Amino acid sequence: MGVNFVLKATGLCKAYGALRVTTDVSLCLSPGEALGIIGPNGAGKTTLLNLLTGTVRADRGRVFFKGTDITSVNPRKRCRMGITRSFQVPQPFAGMTVFENTLVAATYGQGLTEAKAREHAADALQRTGLWKKATVRAGEIGLLDRKRLELARSIATAPKLLLLDEIAGGLTEAECRELIELILAIKSEDVSIVWIEHVLHALLSVVDRVMLLDLGRKVAEGDPHAILRSPEVAAVYLGLELDAAHG
Numbered sequence: 001m002g003v004n005f006v007l008k009a010t011g012l013c014k015a016y017g018a019l020r021v022t023t024d025v026s027l028c029l030s031p032g033e034a035l036g037i038i039g040p041n042g043a044g045k046t047t048l049l050n051l052l053t054g055t056v057r058a059d060r061g062r063v064f065f066k067g068t069d070i071t072s073v074n075p076r077k078r079c080r081m082g083i084t085r086s087f088q089v090p091q092p093f094a095g096m097t098v099f100e101n102t103l104v105a106a107t108y109g110q111g112l113t114e115a116k117a118r119e120h121a122a123d124a125l126q127r128t129g130l131w132k133k134a135t136v137r138a139g140e141i142g143l144l145d146r147k148r149l150e151l152a153r154s155i156a157t158a159p160k161l162l163l164l165d166e167i168a169g170g171l172t173e174a175e176c177r178e179l180i181e182l183i184l185a186i187k188s189e190d191v192s193i194v195w196i197e198h199v200l201h202a203l204l205s206v207v208d209r210v211m212l213l214d215l216g217r218k219v220a221e222g223d224p225h226a227i228l229r230s231p232e233v234a235a236v237y238l239g240l241e242l243d244a245a246h247g
């Protein structure tokens with residue numbers, strides 16, 4: 001077929017007891033492509049991300065990364081292969097400096113020697129505008145810097161696939177703009193992105209496609225603006241009947 005997907009997931013299913021959190025979700029992503037994921041609270045967005053990083057094992061379905069079946073590969077190995085994620089609530093080691101936090105990511109995420117890891121960590125901090133705060137403890141920096149640090153730690157692992165979980169939440173408009181520029185710069189280096197986000201204008205500035213999840217199922221997928229105007233979005237978010245919305 002000649003299609004060069006970075007990520008391909010087919011028929012992913014996950015249930016906790018009787019609660020079906022992910023039902024038959026498939027997706028694929030090309031190099032440098034960004035997919036936005038939207039859906040109401042509890043739609044299964046974070047679980048989908050966890051299935052892609054491997055911290056949650058699918059009951060059914062498969063995940064392929066650059067053509068390799070990684071369904072049974074553990075998260076650490078997936079990270080070394082080039083899959084990395086940010087967390088909805090940034091989780092730096094608060095007692096360590098910004099530099100040390102990034103160094104840990106470079107060391108363990110890529111398995112680099114100390115000298116190389118230092119180089120990569122410094123580079124990640126330069127690129128995210130955090131270099132001047134390199135010696136500050138991560139527990140003492142503000143929200144935008146914590147988000148920058150999430151990205152710096154991700155970049156330090158040299159990702160091919162970056163998974164972002166609601167990284168724009170809580171920022172001012174100007175801060176959000178900065179974050180968008182940073183994510184666009186990462187994307188321009190052919191890094192593929194899956195981004196869960198409620199801040200829709202931020203998502204629209206970056207993603208090539210949007211997927212709508214509801215109750216664990218993919219309800220719609222396609223051009224971002226078309227999806228946001230779709231009857232499916234109206235139905236999921238506003239409770240409008242699909243038939244009425246079509247009419």
Ligand SMILES: Nc1ncnc2c1ncn2[C@@H]1O[C@H](COP(=O)(O)OP(=O)(O)OP(=O)(O)O)[C@@H](O)[C@H]1O
Binds near residue numbers: 041042044046
């Ligand atoms: N480990 C778990 N055990 C039991 N239920 C879980 C577990 N993880 C998630 N769930 C449930 O699965 C559903 C989907 O959760 P998930 O966090 O994936 O949704 P989400 O779309 O990311 O929501 P939000 O926007 O609120 O972060 C929720 O009902 C949640 O309570």
